[in-house]
Amino acid sequence: MSKRQDPSGRSPSAPAKAFDEVRGEGPWPSAASRRDFLKLAGFSFAALALPGCGRAEEHRAIPFLDKPEAVTPGRASWFATMCSGCEAGCGILGKFRDGRPVKIEGNAQHPLSAGGVCAVGQAGVLSLYDAQRLGAPRAGGTETTWENVDAAIRERLAAVGAGGVRVLSGTRNGPTSEAAIREFLAAFSNGRHVSYDAVSSSALLDAHAALFGRRMLPHFRFERARVIASFDADFLGTWISPVEFTRGYRAGRSLADGGARFSRHYQFESRLSLTGCSADRRVAFAPGAHGAALSNLAVLLAKKAGRTRPWAPVDDAGVPGEALEDLADALWSAPRGETLVVCGTNRVDDQKVAAWINHLLGNYGDTQSVKTIDIQQPSRQRMGDDRALATLRREIADGKVAALITVGCNPVYDLPDGAGLVKDLEKVGLVVSCASHMDETASAAHYVCPDHHTLESWNDAEPLEGMVSVSQPLVRPLRKTRAFIESLAAWRGKPQSAYDQMRRVWKRSVFKRQADHASFDRFWNAAVHDGFASLAPQEGDLPRFHHDRVGPAKGPAAAGGDALSLVLYPKIAMGDGRHAHNPWLHELPDPVSKVAWDNYAALSPATAARLQVETGDVVVLEAGGRSLELPALVQPGQHASAVAVALGYGRVGTDRFHAVGPQWIEGEPTVEKGGQVGINAAAFLHVADGRLSYDTVRVAVRKTHRRHELARTQLYDSLHVPKHLAKPGEHARPIAQEATLDAWRNNPSAGGHAAHAFKELWPDDHKYTGHHWHMAIDLTACTGCSACVISCQAENNVPVVGKDETRRKRDMSWIRIDRYYDGDGEDVDVIHQPMLCQHCDNAPCESVCPVLATVHSSEGLNQQVYNRCVGTRYCSNNCPYKTRKFNWFSYAHDDTFQNMVLNPDVAVRSRGVMEKCSFCVQRIQEAKFEAKRLGRELADGDIRPACMQSCPADAIRFGDGNDKESLVARQRGDPRGYRVLAELDVRPSVTYLRRIRNRKEHAKGEVSHG
């Protein structure tokens, strides 16, 4: 005892003290206290040990009485079904675990989505367990039974006589729904089905109706295009079918064979869209200048083609001449039929000119060969007709509609004059809404007949002509809802289940269109198993193109001087607002602005400076006597004359998020009681030429002196090193690296930074003799769409924290999309970088944990052990990537209904615990156990973390780095690969592959971001 060494070894020079000398020192004032302590400790130990003698807490285990053969408790089954987040009709697989769907993933066999799902699709599973979904039909605002509602509706319909019966819907392209609506309306002398899309593409269809004599939406094949020109079409984000387009776009930008097939993408837009972020050349131009720009592009191309000029060049100050000439050169020098010009506006003249250009470039192809635009098998993902909608609107106002049934749409919210529509609906004898929530339209309806959630119902869709997607239920309806087609059948007096209706319609019409199966049952079973059926393409000649029906598109007069135009657009997560009850989507930061939980008025830096507005200042937008108050956001890359506001916010019912997130003394509610998340901007939509117009209203912007702090998850926008800190020659931190295609061809490691060599001090330690898990993220493929973020949230039980906590940087997502700008003003380059725990082999977090709650595994995983963690947060402070998230609260899990979405394979973390990306270790374990059970080795591709599975662009790879044949090992050795912050010698397990841009030498130096 006398020569006791100080075990900490911190003061070896201090003389070792005898035990007796120590007595009486330190925090214990006297020897007696020390004894007291020991006594107390002994007593506490006894007190702790005694309950161990008690009985265990009782838990019951209740097995099935009669277990279905396919169900094994604890084992997930996957069923192919169809996403209904939008009308794109992507194929999904639903994970069914112990009686409930818990996850949505992509169906890799599906011809359109091929394994990808967007953020909205992934979040669909949460909507299933929404406690505010209507649980029963309603009549006059009170709940009632289906029998009562049906009797009342049938009675009213019988009295309609010659009055108009209208079914108003969003795009409904399934053979069964179409047949059900047709059969229902056939009973009335004046029945009609009107469909519209809240974010309309009506002009695109109408232009093709005018030019080809057939109203159709062409099927764009981005994978075949060598040059892509997009005029305000956000095809990677929200336009028509983003998952399919992302997949195609990615396939057309392959770096195989020296990047021989790497497309060149031009984006002309007035706001900064997600698609613009990916562009090789992006040009900001004034809102409404699309028509003039396209017309001039047509003139330039006609000249190259040796044709007579179709029209005189349009003189418009907003048109960037040099960029158009560059584009015309690129388009013309590419082979015919291998370019693509798309236009996202809802003006027929613009669309006609775009079609004319595509036709000139041979993109429509012929019956022999499909080019970049397929009209032999056109798309049906948007079928809305704005003019029919306008006609219906007039009929309602004139009192000519006797019965109106709405489904899959919310006209009172979507259309510019919602209040007026509510008033006019009083003239309609019978208004039935099939909405699943008490939304704006349902509140104005006589009867609300809630439709099923897509995971509860049989349904179909035909997103492409000849490609039918099947939706099958994964769970019995959780509430007393009813499929829309069942309601229609009940109202026409021939009730039939959705399943029977679907089989009937398929037997009658769909089965005839296929040639693969001889018996209907086999065809049906195959279609339900696969989630889709491919039908024989229609024979016959393509419709002829009529040149004479195209004229120059002028568009609205460009704004002169300081005038500002409003651009209304759908955000990635919120779209047209139909998912406003989904907190995951509200909390998903917009990948460009990085703002969650709000919409805002985005202003270009120049305009903001002129108006002396900063991010977070509340501004008033005024136009035509209407006004909106919104927080401002300074958005680089946006054209100076544009004010961009997202649609889809300000939905009735979003005051439910008042209590989302932790309730504590300093906490502020996400929304005020009775308030709404964001502001509805639909009032600023206007109808031009019979179609909804999104980008032309002149607005005045006035600054108020109030502030509204936006919930931004990223406050550092640039990787540039401030001048006073930069070393000579250094201008940007090498975090998100990029190179041009030419530079990469000359030097595969172009854009990289000379790495500092480190000497390994203990080379024999931690050899990773078994697996060594690695991830590779290809920044060239990543578009920033954020599907991985929601996928991770669903898989790993990541909680929702609310707006206030997000403002305090306490968002909990395990993977985030970092977005960096290069440049300022209108001309910026953007790069997105998914950032997650890097599972460093020399992890800085591990060495500082005092309780060994974060340690390294023998397979290279940085493990976080929740039951050991005491919440010192040292690890988070020492993490250079800032990917660790701390549970400041026990995030609300008292919505027991919503808790059914929790993944039973992942622990729900409690307050005071650190958490972070685990590389989906539950999936690693599952794959290992399954391989062991089947008696085989783990193969490359067996393990697919949630982020990788859902990525529409295949940007993420995961696998065993020790398996030299694995894709990830090869990507890790790619000269394009680099590790973020490699200079710290933390040895991350995640490799990033540099972003390659297909552009001529960069004006700002070869590497912009890093």
Added chain:
Amino acid sequence: MPRRMRLIVLSITFLAVLVSLVPRLWASRFPGDHTGYAPPQPLDYSHRLHAGELAIPCMYCHSGAERSRHAGIPSANVCMNCHKYVSAPIGAIRAEEDKAKAEQRKPRTIVSPEIRKLYDALGLDAKMNPDPKKTPVPIEWMQVHRLPDFTYFDHRAHVSAGVTCQKCHGPVETMERMRQYNNLSMGWCVNCHRDAHANGINGKKVSPSLDCAACHY
């Protein structure tokens, strides 16, 4: 004197308490250790009879152990594979047969009270057909083995590695009522993993993981 009395009374009381605590001392465990936990079950099912005497393989009823994380409690329809025909102990049935023979009548169906509970749960009538008047009610077994929520154990991995059921669950084939045999603590798990790592399982070389994330995620 009273002082002395007090001392004596106190000492006796103290000794009595001490003596009464002695058996508890032997039974004392750490918190969360439920070794020996054997709750009464709603139905007196005997593993000794089924697994021991009749030697029905464990995996016949707990088929999930091969395929899933959970071994699973068999659903009632699995019981009915046999109990559709076996409604009472064989001795009772034989006795009834003999008695019927002696009395020259058809033997009556004998249903033991415990098996009656199974039929009641399934809502069956005397002829083993579903009785529309009875509502089937699943049997609420008391869970014996339970791990904390932050621990993920997978039966499938252990069964495919060749670990016998008895290694963890003890001599189940001798237990009249199911009882937790081992303490299922982390140290106990890890010791076995270490041992298997060094010595293999039944002579087969295995590599059980010692990583935290093997069980905690």
